[in-house]
Amino acid sequence: MVLYEYVTQEQLAGFDKYKYSAKDTNPLSVYVMHPFWNSVVKVLPTWLAPNLITFTGFMFLVLNFIMLAFFDFDFTASSAGHEHVPSWVWVAAGIFNFLAYTLDGVDGKQARRTNSSTPLGELFDHGLDSWACIFFVATVYSIFGRGESGVNVVTLYYILWVVLFSFILSHWEKYNTGVLFLPWGYDISQVTISLVFFFTAVVGVETWYRPVLWNLLYRDFFTFMIIACSFTVTLPMSLYNFLKAHRSNTLKHSSLYESFLPFLSPVLLFGLSTTWVVFSPSNILELQPRIFYLMVGTAFANVTCKLIVCQMSNTRCQPLSWLLLLPMTAVVLAAVTGVFTNETLLLYLWTAAVILTHVHYGVSVVQQLSKHFNIFAFSLKKPSSD
Numbered sequence: 001m002v003l004y005e006y007v008t009q010e011q012l013a014g015f016d017k018y019k020y021s022a023k024d025t026n027p028l029s030v031y032v033m034h035p036f037w038n039s040v041v042k043v044l045p046t047w048l049a050p051n052l053i054t055f056t057g058f059m060f061l062v063l064n065f066i067m068l069a070f071f072d073f074d075f076t077a078s079s080a081g082h083e084h085v086p087s088w089v090w091v092a093a094g095i096f097n098f099l100a101y102t103l104d105g106v107d108g109k110q111a112r113r114t115n116s117s118t119p120l121g122e123l124f125d126h127g128l129d130s131w132a133c134i135f136f137v138a139t140v141y142s143i144f145g146r147g148e149s150g151v152n153v154v155t156l157y158y159i160l161w162v163v164l165f166s167f168i169l170s171h172w173e174k175y176n177t178g179v180l181f182l183p184w185g186y187d188i189s190q191v192t193i194s195l196v197f198f199f200t201a202v203v204g205v206e207t208w209y210r211p212v213l214w215n216l217l218y219r220d221f222f223t224f225m226i227i228a229c230s231f232t233v234t235l236p237m238s239l240y241n242f243l244k245a246h247r248s249n250t251l252k253h254s255s256l257y258e259s260f261l262p263f264l265s266p267v268l269l270f271g272l273s274t275t276w277v278v279f280s281p282s283n284i285l286e287l288q289p290r291i292f293y294l295m296v297g298t299a300f301a302n303v304t305c306k307l308i309v310c311q312m313s314n315t316r317c318q319p320l321s322w323l324l325l326l327p328m329t330a331v332v333l334a335a336v337t338g339v340f341t342n343e344t345l346l347l348y349l350w351t352a353a354v355i356l357t358h359v360h361y362g363v364s365v366v367q368q369l370s371k372h373f374n375i376f377a378f379s380l381k382k383p384s385s386d
Helices: 009-016 027-041 050-071 087-113 119-144 153-177 184-203 205-209 218-247 256-279 289-313 322-336 343-373
Strands: 211-213
Touching (some): 027 087, 050 087, 153 218
16 A cells, blocks of 8 residues: 555656666776675575665664764764763774674665666665765764864854765766766765774874864864865766766757756755754754754755666656645744744754654655566565456
8 A cells, every 4th residue: 555656657657657867987896895795795695675775774874873872962072071972882883883884785786696787776876875964964963063163063064065965976877868877976075984984993083183284173173074075086987977968869858947846946055955954943953953954954855865766767856845835934934933932842843753753754655666667665576466
């Protein structure tokens, strides 16, 4: 039984014609990680469904988020004078992050190995990837924290948005070109994050208090690398691939309006959340940074998943995610005008609503596509024809 049919009949017909097309040119991925993943997938049982591998990897990131939330809910544990996160937690975080990265790399190989590749598998993989952005960003934030030598919560908020827009760029490219150009920054960042977790466990968070060079702190280097990678590598490469397709007349959308339509909902989401941050009467981001980041990351994932559905089904992207943006507009207005005086309660209620909405959307789409392709999402067995 399908909870709700979010995917239209036109989109289902588009999924039937879908062919996977991607390019991965990152040397780390091509020469190091893929050979490693090829070895790993050989030890997996052939009855193991690829989507189950994908979901397990995602849950490792969720586990990291929950674990760090327990020890460092408000991102102050790494500050001087506070009780630090135990070393074993950083070891566990490093292991879980690398396991998540590894499972994300082998799920597609398992699908091809078991001859079970479907559009649902790619949608499920990339849909969870869009949600994973918030979990690994928030977990890494706990290394530096928000203290004197850490990163301000407002700065981290904008860094999160840089990461989110970097993610959606790849799917915007595919929406326009039909080819998914896998970003270099992903593989490099995942390996680096895992190593930093292990390094922190050995040397302690106090190491990050010291300058890297002159008065340049590690937090400054961390911030610079993320922003520089996005604006000097990810964005230019996306625009290059877009313009290359434009020059060769292979763009899937003829007008600039249609080409850039996928950015409308994310930009509006950014505007709404930033309005709340800037005009919050109680400075909500300082009070509840973790929950605010979770709300933003989940809302972004919901918008992105709808783009991925359109991109894979070769259908027009809807201009606005009304079911999300309209109620969020009301929530933000209630917060900044003081109509709802308890902002923390409002944030918790809205975050719960966003998570439930996104989970409902995800479960419904998976059920709908499973029924359409006559498969089980988490098993290689075939449904009975009764």
